[in-house]
Amino acid sequence: MKPILNLIFSTLLGLSVASCATSPRESAVSDSAEEAAVMSGELEAQFTSDHLSADRLDALEVRAQQKLLDFADYVTLIGNPAIDSTFRQQAQEQARQLFMHPQTLIAFEEEKLTLDSLLNKLERAGSQRYIIQNIKVTQPLRQESARRESAQQESTEQYSGTLTFSQPANVEMPEVTYQRVAEIWVKKVDKQFGDEQKQVWEVFLGSIK
Numbered sequence: 394m395k396p397i398l399n400l401i402f403s404t405l406l407g408l409s410v411a412s413c414a415t416s417p418r419e420s421a422v423s424d425s426a427e428e429a430a431v432m433s434g435e436l437e438a439q440f441t442s443d444h445l446s447a448d449r450l451d452a453l454e455v456r457a458q459q460k461l462l463d464f465a466d467y468v469t470l471i472g473n474p475a476i477d478s479t480f481r482q483q484a485q486e487q488a489r490q491l492f493m494h495p496q497t498l499i500a501f502e503e504e505k506l507t508l509d510s511l512l513n514k515l516e517r518a519g520s521q522r523y524i525i526q527n528i529k530v531t532q533p534l535r536q537e538s539a540r541r542e543s544a545q546q547e548s549t550e551q552y553s554g555t556l557t558f559s560q561p562a563n564v565e566m567p568e569v570t571y572q573r574v575a576e577i578w579v580k581k582v583d584k585q586f587g588d589e590q591k592q593v594w595e596v597f598l599g600s601i602k
Contacts (some may be wrong), residue, residue, distance in 0.1 A: 396516040397450065399527060404490075406593045414482045417590060419477040421442060425553065434521070443487065443550075444536065445534075445536075445552065445579070445594060448578075449594075450533065450534045450552065453534060453552075453579055453596040454530050454533065454534055454554065454577070456596050457554075457596045458528050458530075458554060458556060460526060460596065460597075460598055461525060461556060461558065461598060462524065462525060462528075463487075463490050463491060464488055464523065464525075465522075465524065465525045467484045467485070467487055467488040467491075467521045468488070468515055469522050469523065470522035471484050471488070471515045471516050472515045472516070472518060472522065473511060479521070482598055485512045485516070488508075488512060489508065489509075489512070491597065491598050491599070492508055492598045492599070493578050493599050494508075494599045495507065495508050495509045495510070496508065497598070497599060497600050497601075498600045498601070498602075499600070499601045500571070500573060500601050501514075501523070501571065502562055502571070502602055505602075513517050518524055522598075523532045523560075523563050524560055525558050525559075525560060526558060526559045526560070526561070527557075527558055527559045528556055528557070528558045529547075529556065529557050529558070530554065530555075530556055531555050531556065531557045532553075532554045532555040533554050534552040534553065534554040534577065534579055535552060535554065536550065536551070536552050549583075551578060551580040552578070552579035552580075553576065553577065553578050553599075554576075554577045554578070555571065555574055555575065555576055555577065556574070556575045556577060557573065557574050557575070558572075558573050558575065559572055559573070560572075561575050573601055573602065574601070574602045575598060575599070575600075575601045575602075576598070576599030576600050576601075577596060577597070577598060577599060578596070579594055579597075580594070580595065580597070580598045581593060581594055581595075582595045
C-alpha cells in the first residue's frame with residue numbers, strides 16, 4: 394500500500410513541477426496524496442513497531458471485545474440446524490481464527506471444553522446460543538515476556554489482559570447466569586502486504602473460564 398501511495402505522490406509532484414501553472418484542483422490532489430502517504434506510514438509503524446502505544450493498546454482492547462461478540466455470533470450460526478452445513482463449517486473456521494489456538498479451553502455452561510470440542514458439540518446439538526452480556530476490561534493489556542498459555546505457543550514478546558462478562562445459561566433457565574473471565578492476547582503474526590510479508594500486532598482470544 395505504501396509504495397503505491399508514494400508512487401502516486403511522486404507522479405503528481407512531477408506533473409506540478411513540469412507545469413507552469415497549477416490549478417487549485419491539482420494542488421488539492423497533491424496535498425491529499427501526501428497526507429495519505431504520511432498516514433499510511435504512521436499506521437504501518439503502529440502495527441509493526443517493537444512496542445505498542447497506550448492508544449493502540451486501548452484500540453486492541455476494543456477489538457478484543459468485538460471478537461468476543463463475533464464468537465457468540467458464530468456459535469449461534471454453528472448451532473442453527475436451519476443454516477446450510479457449508480456456512481456452518483465456514484463459521485467454525487472463522488471462530489477458530491479468533492483464538493490463539495484450537496486447544497484453548499472454553500467454559501460452556503458447566504463444562505470446560507477445548508475450542509474444537511466445543512464447536513463440534515455445538516454443530517451436533519443444534520439450536521445452541523452463546524450469550525454474552527456486560528463485557529468489561531478488568532485487566533488492561535500489558536507487555537510481558539513469554540508466558541506460555543500452552544505448549545503449542547512459542548516463546549515471544551507479547552501483551553496479555555482479561556475481559557469479564559456475564560452469560561445466561563439458556564432460555565430455559567434465565568435465572569442462572571455465569572460470570573466468565575476471558576483472556577486476551579496480543580502477538581505479532583505474519584501478514585502479506587502485496588509482495589511483501591511483515592509481522593504485525595494482532596489481538597486474539599485466549600481461554601474462557
